[in-house]
Amino acid sequence: MQCLDDFRLSFKGREFLPLMVGGMGTNISTANLVLAIEKLGGMAHLSDAMLPDVADREIGTHFTK
Secondary structure, eight states: OOOGGGGOEEETTEEEOSOEEOOOOTTTSOHHHHHHHHHTTOEEOOOOTTHHHHHHHHHOOOTTO
């Protein structure tokens, strides 16, 4: 039986498991999700789309007002 370890990816001298997450949008691809994927040996993208709106809502800034 094959497993993820059989399909490692090499990228700029580093090896990753073929476990990739990203492009899910604001407030979904959070730091917690990105770090969990990285700890498993995969790659993840932290979305910065609509960051001013999230900052306004979560920490009370006024970037979009």
